[in-house]
Amino acid sequence: xSHGKEILSCEEMAGMITRMVFQILESVRSSGNFGIxxxxxxxxxxxxxIADEIAKHSGKSPDVGYLDITLYxxxxxxxxxxxxxxxxxxxxxxxxxxxxxxxxxxxxxTGRTVRAALDALTDFGRPSKISLAALIDRGHRELPVQPDxxxxxxxxxxxxxxxxxxxxxxxxxxxxxxxx
Amino acid sequence: xxxxxxxxxxxxxLTKDEILHLLDTAEKFREINHRDVxxxxxxxxxxxxxxxxxNSTRTRTSFEIAGKRLSADTINFSASASSTAKGETLxxxxxxxxxxxxxxxxxxxxxxxxxxxxxxxxxxxxVNAGDGLNEHPxxxxxxxxxxxxxxxxxxxxxxxxxxxxxxxxxARSNIWAMPRLGINLRLFGPKTMLxxxxxxxxxxxxxxxxxxxxxxxxxxxxxxxxxxxGKLLLPSVKEYARYFGLNAARLKLSNNAIVMHPGxxxxxxxxxxxxxxxxxxxxxxxxESGVAVRMAVLYTLxxxxxxxx
Amino acid sequence: MKTLLTNCKIVNYDxxxxxxxxxxDGIIKSLTDDTPTADKTYDLKGKMVLPGLIDMHVHFRDPxxxxxxxxxxxxxxAAAGGVTAVCPMANTKPVxxxxxxTKYMVDKGKxxxxxxxxxxxxxxxxxHSEELTEMGEMFAAGACAFSDDGKPVLGSDVMRRxxxxxxxxxxxxxxxxxxxxxxxxxxIHEGEVSAITGLRGIPSETEEIMIARDILLAxxxxxxxxxxxxxxxDAVDLVRWxxxxxxxxxCEVTPHHFTLTEKELLxxxxxCKMNPPLRTADDVLAMKEGLKDGTIDCIATDHAPHARDxxxxxxxxxxxxxxxxxxxxxxxxxxVREGVINENDFARxxxxxxxxxxxxxxxxxxxxxxxxxxAVIDPDKEYVFDAKLNKSKSTxxxxxxxxxxxxxxxxxxxxxxxxxxxx
Numbered sequence: 001x002s003h004g005k006e007i008l009s010c011e012e013m014a015g016m017i018t019r020m021v022f023q024i025l026e027s028v029r030s031s032g033n034f035g036i037x038x039x040x041x042x043x044x045x046x047x048x049x050i051a052d053e054i055a056k057h058s059g060k061s062p063d064v065g066y067l068d069i070t071l072y073x074x075x076x077x078x079x080x081x082x083x084x085x086x087x088x089x090x091x092x093x094x095x096x097x098x099x100x101x102x103x104x105x106x107x108x109x110t111g112r113t114v115r116a117a118l119d120a121l122t123d124f125g126r127p128s129k130i131s132l133a134a135l136i137d138r139g140h141r142e143l144p145v146q147p148d149x150x151x152x153x154x155x156x157x158x159x160x161x162x163x164x165x166x167x168x169x170x171x172x173x174x175x176x177x178x179x180x
Numbered sequence: 181x182x183x184x185x186x187x188x189x190x191x192x193x194l195t196k197d198e199i200l201h202l203l204d205t206a207e208k209f210r211e212i213n214h215r216d217v218x219x220x221x222x223x224x225x226x227x228x229x230x231x232x233x234x235n236s237t238r239t240r241t242s243f244e245i246a247g248k249r250l251s252a253d254t255i256n257f258s259a260s261a262s263s264t265a266k267g268e269t270l271x272x273x274x275x276x277x278x279x280x281x282x283x284x285x286x287x288x289x290x291x292x293x294x295x296x297x298x299x300x301x302x303x304x305x306x307v308n309a310g311d312g313l314n315e316h317p318x319x320x321x322x323x324x325x326x327x328x329x330x331x332x333x334x335x336x337x338x339x340x341x342x343x344x345x346x347x348x349x350x351a352r353s354n355i356w357a358m359p360r361l362g363i364n365l366r367l368f369g370p371k372t373m374l375x376x377x378x379x380x381x382x383x384x385x386x387x388x389x390x391x392x393x394x395x396x397x398x399x400x401x402x403x404x405x406x407x408x409x410g411k412l413l414l415p416s417v418k419e420y421a422r423y424f425g426l427n428a429a430r431l432k433l434s435n436n437a438i439v440m441h442p443g444x445x446x447x448x449x450x451x452x453x454x455x456x457x458x459x460x461x462x463x464x465x466x467x468e469s470g471v472a473v474r475m476a477v478l479y480t481l482x483x484x485x486x487x488x489x
Numbered sequence: 490m491k492t493l494l495t496n497c498k499i500v501n502y503d504x505x506x507x508x509x510x511x512x513x514d515g516i517i518k519s520l521t522d523d524t525p526t527a528d529k530t531y532d533l534k535g536k537m538v539l540p541g542l543i544d545m546h547v548h549f550r551d552p553x554x555x556x557x558x559x560x561x562x563x564x565x566x567a568a569a570g571g572v573t574a575v576c577p578m579a580n581t582k583p584v585x586x587x588x589x590x591t592k593y594m595v596d597k598g599k600x601x602x603x604x605x606x607x608x609x610x611x612x613x614x615x616x617h618s619e620e621l622t623e624m625g626e627m628f629a630a631g632a633c634a635f636s637d638d639g640k641p642v643l644g645s646d647v648m649r650r651x652x653x654x655x656x657x658x659x660x661x662x663x664x665x666x667x668x669x670x671x672x673x674x675x676x677i678h679e680g681e682v683s684a685i686t687g688l689r690g691i692p693s694e695t696e697e698i699m700i701a702r703d704i705l706l707a708x709x710x711x712x713x714x715x716x717x718x719x720x721x722x723d724a725v726d727l728v729r730w731x732x733x734x735x736x737x738x739x740c741e742v743t744p745h746h747f748t749l750t751e752k753e754l755l756x757x758x759x760x761c762k763m764n765p766p767l768r769t770a771d772d773v774l775a776m777k778e779g780l781k782d783g784t785i786d787c788i789a790t791d792h793a794p795h796a797r798d799x800x801x802x803x804x805x806x807x808x809x810x811x812x813x814x815x816x817x818x819x820x821x822x823x824x825v826r827e828g829v830i831n832e833n834d835f836a837r838x839x840x841x842x843x844x845x846x847x848x849x850x851x852x853x854x855x856x857x858x859x860x861x862x863x864a865v866i867d868p869d870k871e872y873v874f875d876a877k878l879n880k881s882k883s884t885x886x887x888x889x890x891x892x893x894x895x896x897x898x899x900x901x902x903x904x905x906x907x908x909x910x911x912x
Binding site: 192269270271289291292293294296297311312313314315346349352375376377378379380381 | 679680683684686687688690692757798802804
């Protein structure tokens with residue numbers, strides 16, 4: 001795979017995550033009753049990062065869960081059998097009902113993943129509120145979905161692909177744009 | 181690692197990767213069954229027909245629950261009482277239902293090879309829910325999922341299957357699948373219930389109960405069905421229990437084995453009541469695994485596109 | 490009417506010669522090196538010219554089950570296979586257990602004139618293994634032998650009396666050897682493949698037990714028992730033993746039993762379901778050994794047509810049997826090519842020996858003065874056996890769609906051309 005053009009370095013990425021963490025802390029200060037749910041697989045890594053930083057700044061580890069939205073996708077019927085998304089499994093070890101849930105994904109694009117995640121999440125209970133955090137907003141929305149916390153808005157064309165690399169999975173942090 | 185077949189007709193021709201794919205997927209589905217809302221929208225709009233040419237309440241229920249938890253429409257069609265009695269051929273029955281635009285057939289049939297025959301003659305996906313003496317692949321998958329759950333692995337385990345091997349589709353599916361995943365399989369049963377020729381199985385056939393359970397990590401006893409097996413295969417259930425039944429003394433010879441049974445159990449025949457209820461018994465977890473496995477199979481066959489529709 | 494066949498490589502049971510054959514009024518007038526004038530001349534250079542083949546084991550389903558086959562379609566299938574005389578078994582509907590039905594069959598065959606019908610009468614009335622049929626009357630009406638084929642003669646007492654009775658007028662009993670109870674619900678050979686497929690097995694002993702009984706009953710009675718469609722190694726040994734003892738026992742093998750093994754059943758193909766079932770590779774080898782040393786007297790097809798719908802269902806429900814008339818030539822030629830038998834053995838096994846067993850004078854050999862029943866074979870012709878070539882009403886053959894080598898290209902019945910291959 002080509003590495004494409006790097007648009008965010010390791011340091012820039014860390015700064016953006018920290019900024020998002022402060023925004024999140026600001027908005028949940030009043031209630032304090034919140035949980036973080038990352039959308040697998042990129043959003044799950046990001047959710048863990050955000051939770052760790054929140055713990056660092058507030059001294060309290062928030063509840064973190066991971067959501068696999070494969071079973072809620074609206075494009076399964078268009079998928080070729082050989083490209084079947086592998087079901088990764090959902091791990092939410094806390095009760096979401098009545099809580100403010102911060103839904104986390106690495107990139108927000110068409111909005112379809114977020115829609116699926118909202119369906120999946122509400123099957124676990126009725127949160128009091130759901131907010132959306134995304135590291136990159138690359139535009140091209142197909143559904144009326146807007147993130148509440150954004151690291152960076154990156155204008156892209158449809159022929160491009162945004163790739164977020166995390167040190168946990170890719171060895172080093174970076175964000176690249178790749179031509180298809 | 182993926183599974184790209186139209187059907188699941190048997191374990192005999194599945195590769196190790198295909199089996200692992202189905203097991204891994206099933207493992208992920210287990211969680212859904214513990215939610216308050218035990219339903220995901222994945223197969224919304226798909227129609228699954230449980231086509232049972234032979235009675236079976238529990239397998240059919242398990243498939244029905246699996247389908248419903250994936251939001252598919254599941255319909256039960258008990259064919260023995262309707263069309264076949266009117267002289268309609270098997271494939272005509274299948275084509276008639278398929279004409280209503282159904283997506284998956286889950287089929288049980290009294291004759292070996294009948295599911296393969298159906299699969300070759302329909303565009304819909306076909307899942308074998310048991311054909312004659314031949315195969316019962318989802319039972320084999322749920323057996324392996326349960327073993328993995330309780331023993332943490334499959335590779336290198338010693339599994340003993342005890343009972344009527346000749347007439348058991350559960351045994352046959354496991355005989356093909358388990359060694360492929362590194363399980364050391366051994367078989368035991370009365371000579372009347374073991375095939376004369378076991379060389380194609382490539383597994384060990386034991387000479388007595390003690391040899392069969394010695395050092396086993398898993399002991400699976402099969403159901404004795406005297407009404408179906410006829411009176412020539414064994415003289416009495418009392419004698420069967422004595423020489424072929426699993427009891428506490430025999431279980432002690434094993435390597436702290438878990439005890440399995442495809443159900444329904446005959447207490448005091450193939451398995452003593454005490455053992456059926458002991459902590460090592462995973463008979464109910466098997467039933468639970470069954471739903472996850474069937475969800476995984478229906479998900480795998482029910483999503484994606486195929487040609488020829 | 491004179492017909493001249495030139496450059497004929499004439500293959501008889503005892504020798505091969507090259508001559509021209511002059512046929513006059515349905516009779517072989519002369520085998521000659523000359524080229525006399527004739528109304529019609531065929532140049533058969535490069536072909537094998539055999540006496541018309543005689544298939545002593547077919548099912549023509551006529552009367553009663555004509556949707557599978559009838560005497561007309563069966564006769565054409567026979568002609569296309571180089572076969573000029575057949576013995577249709579008695580399991581028609583109603584059963585051929587009386588002279589009236591025997592005569593019906595013979596006459597229908599004669600009227601068509603493509604293939605001689607030499608019916609096999611039933612041994613027991615209705616094939617119920619209870620009362621003997623009027624074998625004398627059927628014999629007089631044209632029956633050539635007696636059998637309840639399709640079913641075994643269950644009672645040893647019935648078999649004994651049948652053997653005794655027919656020996657009085659020189660007939661023989663064809664034994665469908667099967668211990669029904671031991672066969673149980675079996676549908677294929679009991680062995681590796683039944684263990685793999687979960688299809689119920691028929692042990693070899695099912696056949697062997699009955700063959701042993703019938704050989705011993707032939708010993709008891711002095712009657713002639715002919716074992717139909719032999720298929721196992723030990724069955725051949727039993728016949729070998731009987732012959733060594735001087736017992737009047739003979740036997741036949743089908744082309745599928747010396748060609749195919751149980752492995753064909755791994756795919757649950759109902760066109761490989763027959764009774765006796767396809768056996769093991771060792772059994773196939775034993776068939777070849779039996780053909781080679783003469784223990785097996787002749788080749789017969791057990792041509793058993795079934796409609797497509799009957800075979801297109803669950804394996805257990807599909808009927809036993811496959812068609813065979815048009816595949817006997819290529820499959821037997823395979824044995825010649827393998828060196829198991831030579832071409833004279835081919836003429837003996839498929840023509841001369843059945844004629845001798847059935848006491849048919851003037852058949853089974855090409856010589857001056859006999860009826861001009863002749864099969865012309867192109868031994869090297871490779872072709873796909875397809876629906877166009879198939880003349881039977883049914884297509885239930887595992888060889889359908891397969892490439893075969895060796896084709897009957899021309900068949901003469903009483904000097905008349907009754908078949909000409911158009912490929």
